[in-house]
Amino acid sequence: MDTDSDLIIRGPKDNSTIPTESLGKLLLDVIKSSNKDKAIFINGLTGECMTNGDLMEKSIKLCKFLESGMNLKKGDVMTIVSDNNLWYPVIFLAGFATGIVVNVINPVYTIGELHRLLNLADPKLIFCSKEALKSIKQVSKSVESVQKVIVLTESSYDQIPSIGEVLEQTKVDVNNFKPIDIDVENDTAIILCSSGSTGFPKGVEITHKNIRGSIIYMYDPVYAEISSDVTSLILLPMYHIVGTLGTILAIYSNCLTVVLNAFKPQLFLETIEKYKIRFLSLVPTVLQFIAKGDLVPQYNLDSLNYIYSSGYKLDKEIEDGLKKRLKNLKRVCQIYGATELAGGCTMQLLSRSDIGGCGVLVHGYSAKVCHLKTGEALKRGETGEIRVKGPGIMKGYIKNEAETKASFDNEGFWKTGDIGYFDEHGALHIVDRLKELIKYKGFQVAPSELESILNSHPSVVEAAVVGITDDRVGELPTAFVVKDENCSVTEKDISDFVADRVSIQKRLHGGVKFVKELPKSQNGKVLRKTLREMAK
Template sequence: MSIKKSNFPDIKIPEGTVFDVVFSNLEERKDLVLLVDGLSDKSYTLQQMYELSRRTSCALRKHGLRKGDVLAIISPNTLDYPIVQLAAMAIGATITAFNPLSTPKEISYLLNDSGARFVILHPFVIKNYEAAENKGVDEKFVFGNVDGYTSISSFYEEDDSTFMVDETIDVKEDVAMMFYSSGTTGLPKGVMLSHRNINSIFGMADVINELHPIFFVGKVCFGLLPFYHIYGSILVLFLRMVTSKKLIIVPRFDPEGFLAAIQKYKIEMLNLVPPLINFLAKSPLVDNFDLSSVSSVFSGGASLSPEVGQLAASRLNLQLIYQGFGMTETTGACHFPPPGKRIDTIGYPLPSMECKIVDSESKKLMGPNEVGELRVRGPNVMLGYWKKPKETSETMDEDGFLRTGDIGYYDDEGLFYLVDRIKELIKYKGYQVAPAELEAILNGHPAVLESAVIGVKNEEAGELPRAIIVKRPNQDVTAEDLITYVNEKVSPQKKLRGGVIFVADVPKLPSGKILRRALREQYGKA
């Protein structure tokens, strides 16, 4: 029983602000095309990004943006999104970003909670933005051209002779970015990340690249995952810029457009979430496109069923699909699998990280193959929750470890595995039943496209496991078929005693996490 340290060598965290790190070695890399708009083919080299970021930074200063201010972006992915992020961070401002599909009520809450004085919008967001009440915003800008809004493109003509990265920025303590947690168990919380938190991810990538270059061998990547999410922003957008990869940016997932872009741009590296991997595994559309350029696929955001992962890997002629693990609170990542390992493991702790498994009841430190809560510590762990000191202290334990809220264990090799979320465990007659385990079995059935398992309240047993199922097209399967299929494979307490309900779709967050709260509200009654 011990604290498990990373098997990787310790990292050297790049010095300076995120702006400094992204544009390091500029002279050597200036002509590299790093960003490409997958719809228009417009592109930016690193030199162009540098110049536009400087000009935008000077323009934002003229409009009153200062160190410590919060600037919010509400937009799908665009070529200019990172320009604004870098420009604001050079000033010492904090970037936050929201889902462009947010309702007026959600926009109002997020703007007020974050204290954003400046907001940048995509044109299609404006209707909901203007319907939001009590926004508290001083200045509003837009990607594109809309009457009454200052266009970001006008900043690109600004004189940048006065540009400077604010010398008073404390890279360890000042908040560079603030991403909002998913809010699956309550209102979303702002997760504060410093420049050092973000730069530590780049340092971790350097170590992994040296030891396992297979993970960085491709030159063309897909910028499909939303930039308002930690996965899409840090692990895709910024990490790919720092490692000199070309990123093909698209605003949203469109089945045929997704596959056509892979074929057109010969995309080699895919960062995806489980629903998209499920699409690659099971959609008949995949057979209509040449995806032979794809050399590696990474899954994150939610747990990936091993069966679905193997199906997708086989279809793409890959050895396997790699699954890591991270949270917004760990700047997107904390575990990474070495090449050739099984898909069911999240791998080893990232370089310079420490982990432990703690019994949720007794707080006892657990040993190999003993299940408990995963807790992590490292340079990528957040500063805390925005304006929520109580929640921050509850999330960090007495030794400075982040309580992940995930149940898991490590094996004799030091590889880590996740079982489920603490708050999602179903309690049947005192037994803990992990929905993810039952979902993995269900997703292995040839007639099942997607599944979600929830607990249904029962006076005698406490809760009964119930499956919510989306069938594959043109498949005929009954509830009884699936109940028998699962019950033959599990111990008695895990049987689907709550039954099976067929639905058109399973509600999910953009990260791929199932919205169990919505499912429980709709289908959780006996």
């Protein structure tokens, strides 16, 4: 950890030998130099296997279809709306190699949410799961850019062509394929979803260079021991930054990676035992299950060596429980990051268990802590807003120049919206959230979106939503509602009203509480801190 002064803290310089080139060329070169018969992805539920050879052939065939079959060009967008499956790495790789931007969206989003996000990305092609197809068929009619929908199955489904059939009909000379030239610093590779700071989900543009920055630290033995000999598990959604990076890192490291599409306790434990998983990247909710779940002792989890936690703070009690229960566990590492950072900016060191918090800055990053009112940079140990600069910082929010500009300060540091400090070791400690976003199971839930829905209910006079701390899931979205005294509406009525209009992670898991009035400041601003106190 290098420091220019007490005001700016810097991580190590980027001395990586990883080429600064398109992700398509970078990853295809790895696959071509690897054993084509080696399994690289396995579906943990079905046992379906994808080898290096399969991945290369399918992804290059998809490149041919995109360029010749659909006449898509560099900069065009294709969207994936699906839970985890083995088609994700194929589509990622094809997008990276052709310069076609890959947009990933949560498949449980409502029609309204899908409509808003698809109109932001303007995809010409949508890949979706069978489960999401009904919604996609409905919403794609009102998205002018969409030319085609393909279902992620081997054969056609509900009269929609399948990716399996498309690739079967596509002929290409795999050995002579070359990825197109990419401006790695400016060309967008992926568009992910993030709520930002103002409410409705935003499209976060991540470049090829941004992703390279995350590969660098995850492939550095100072932070992680990942190699072709490691077996890892992807459980977190591939449409989430952690799942996206896990997929890309699996290809780059050429390690065997088992993919699950949902957390089912028995299957999860069976998968770790059967495939001898060594590397896990999870949110604290699942880690709490491993540390305390009654089912866990029935399975042999001795293979687990490294666990990485992200999304929100991991309690020491859970970490201690993991160490006690998993006898071969070498390290539990916390990561601090965001979608807008294309991953993490701080990470705990494997060899330094004495350095706590969220770890130290990774390669190429610098950070400062700023006074909440004046924006003035503060000294080490003082608490303020964390601001960072580095290789993973997003290109911006798509079609939202104003929000992009507002998220950076005049020195080019991205405003994280989180409050914390750096200690004497250079470790970051997060103590509170400046943003009002609620983190539920690692998902960002915007109070303003829920409040807009609540206030549209005819029996609601006024409403406010806050996150209530919960050891299992991070924060529970909880509504405080002033209702019309002449109405007989119940808490359940209000909760159901919201549930019908949002995806599951945005529902009011903390419940609805009726109040006579919302606590407010003299200027009329709702006192959210007071609401949190009222909920205790």
